[in-house]
Amino acid sequence: MHALYVLRAFGGTFVRRRYRRAAHEFLACTSDCRSVQQATLQRILQLNAASDLSRQYNLDGSCTIAEFQSRFPVSEYDFFRPYIERVKQGETAALLGPENRLLMFTLSSGTTTDSKFIPITAPFLKDYRQGWQNWGILTYDDFAPLKYQNIVQLTSNFDKFRTPGGTPCGNISGLVAAMQSPVVQSMYTVPGDVSRIDDPQLKYYTALRLALADRHVGMLTTANPSTLLHLAQFADQEKESLVSDIAEGRLTGAAQMDLQILGKLKRRLQRKNPGRARELEQLIERTGHLYPRDFWPGLSVLAVWTGGSAGAYLSQLKPYYGDLPVRDHGLSASEGRMTIPLNSGTSSGVLDITSHFFEFVPEAEDPLNTSQILTADQLEEGQNYYILLTTPSGLYRYHICDVVRCTGFYQSTPLLAFLHKGAHISNLTGEKITESQVVDAVRGATQQHALELGQFALIPQWGEPPCYQLLFEASPLLTDETLTRLLADFDQRLQESNCEYAEKRQSGRLAPPVPCPLEPGTWQRFATERQQKPGGSFEQYKHPCLIPQLDYASELIARFSP
Numbered sequence: 270m271h272a273l274y275v276l277r278a279f280g281g282t283f284v285r286r287r288y289r290r291a292a293h294e295f296l297a298c299t300s301d302c303r304s305v306q307q308a309t310l311q312r313i314l315q316l317n318a319a320s321d322l323s324r325q326y327n328l329d330g331s332c333t334i335a336e337f338q339s340r341f342p343v344s345e346y347d348f349f350r351p352y353i354e355r356v357k358q359g360e361t362a363a364l365l366g367p368e369n370r371l372l373m374f375t376l377s378s379g380t381t382t383d384s385k386f387i388p389i390t391a392p393f394l395k396d397y398r399q400g401w402q403n404w405g406i407l408t409y410d411d412f413a414p415l416k417y418q419n420i421v422q423l424t425s426n427f428d429k430f431r432t433p434g435g436t437p438c439g440n441i442s443g444l445v446a447a448m449q450s451p452v453v454q455s456m457y458t459v460p461g462d463v464s465r466i467d468d469p470q471l472k473y474y475t476a477l478r479l480a481l482a483d484r485h486v487g488m489l490t491t492a493n494p495s496t497l498l499h500l501a502q503f504a505d506q507e508k509e510s511l512v513s514d515i516a517e518g519r520l521t522g523a524a525q526m527d528l529q530i531l532g533k534l535k536r537r538l539q540r541k542n543p544g545r546a547r548e549l550e551q552l553i554e555r556t557g558h559l560y561p562r563d564f565w566p567g568l569s570v571l572a573v574w575t576g577g578s579a580g581a582y583l584s585q586l587k588p589y590y591g592d593l594p595v596r597d598h599g600l601s602a603s604e605g606r607m608t609i610p611l612n613s614g615t616s617s618g619v620l621d622i623t624s625h626f627f628e629f630v631p632e633a634e635d636p637l638n639t640s641q642i643l644t645a646d647q648l649e650e651g652q653n654y655y656i657l658l659t660t661p662s663g664l665y666r667y668h669i670c671d672v673v674r675c676t677g678f679y680q681s682t683p684l685l686a687f688l689h690k691g692a693h694i695s696n697l698t699g700e701k702i703t704e705s706q707v708v709d710a711v712r713g714a715t716q717q718h719a720l721e722l723g724q725f726a727l728i729p730q731w732g733e734p735p736c737y738q739l740l741f742e743a744s745p746l747l748t749d750e751t752l753t754r755l756l757a758d759f760d761q762r763l764q765e766s767n768c769e770y771a772e773k774r775q776s777g778r779l780a781p782p783v784p785c786p787l788e789p790g791t792w793q794r795f796a797t798e799r800q801q802k803p804g805g806s807f808e809q810y811k812h813p814c815l816i817p818q819l820d821y822a823s824e825l826i827a828r829f830s831p
Contacts, residue, residue, distance in 0.1 A: 288406040299682035303646040310626040317366040343666045346385050359434030364663035373437040375603045387603045392661040396624035400606040412569045418487025421480045424464045458483045462533045471522050482515050486565040490572035494582035501589035508559035516546030562591035572596045576616030576687035578814040581708045600687045605660045617676040617686040629654035636668045648675040648683045695817035697735050698778045700770040704815040710762035724792045727815050728822045736780035738822045743786035752784045794829040
């Protein structure tokens, strides 16, 4: 074991003890969910009581939950847009109190060009970082070797551009990385400056060039498992060049990098490491590949989203990473952090009741037009809900369109698992198929038949009767016979999970699903376009496993096929 890492582990004992104490204080709060949520709401309202929005609706720190619910409507982004536009111009009092300092805007990862600008303030960031620290120390306690190892984390730039008022706009993960102490930054193999590289290929290559030179990686973390899949495939694809760069202390493609960024990375990139290069060459000679399971022999855990459509990637990671434990980050979005998983192998996490105030609407109801709105302590195990957020950044009763399931309780606080976005529902004939149902049915069918489908999407197709197309990239292993069996199994599983779909299939109002093979490379082109839109993020891109746009398959093929 590297002596430096032993010393660092010893020196970090007191920091970990402080983080552990804070995490245990949070867990103690879960025994009184209702009171903690009332106090959290009043803290948030008092913070912004002097804002124009709060004065308009008579909101301050004295509000009870009932008063707050009666005075302020459940809202979507367009409700807040005029206030946020003023904040973008520098008029922070439109939405925020005088002590609530604006740090940046994080951009939604939506697929439209009209991106959402979500304010990130100092109190919001403090809560956000505390949630990550709670998650981190609980993970470290479960995987003891991590304190002697390094972390490879992929983040996005928090300062892509500025508003007219001069506020940075980008991704909150980059801001968190930039604000870490030098001691904490020393644990990360890939420096935060890599997040500022605009070209995605050069960014991935640079991250791999730095990460591959480090043998002592214990945790790999990014938002979406699709990023891990791409990273592993890209490392193998560029293995000769990467190994050569490590040996010679250089970076292929450096001439295309911004000089300011290159200057900050130059010292690391110029370190020659022929010993590590020889080790990697021997791995390639022995295995024929360069996979993370081999070049990071001490890898302890993968930290990625596993809920909703993200879970479809997990089986695809095993050939590259081995059979590693997976620790879900918890449900989070540009608008806030919602859950903290307490165990590996599950997307379910305890609601982060000290950061935001949460409300819930049964999935069958319209959050904007219902009186059936529940607080966290009123949920029922096994039921699905829309989640509403009230945050320090000025978004109140915000309908984020996420559907979650209550999987149980930790003391008196609910455990929640993300299912799908509310918008990811297809309803040709009243069947109301959700993305999570599609993912579960495809996953079950591929496992049953020992097949690997890769990325896929289900898209409705009009006809007499209409049906659904299953889009996937063609492979020699997917013969007509295997596809027939796979689709029949998928269809049966979808009927078992959705009674309305079953009724429509059995009555003939929906025809059986049909295959739609794509040329290899189609999904990569599709993803690249979406990631490059305003608010897009390479690390947080979520491949849609259900696209409810009618007859979109033909447009997708025409635009993205090689």
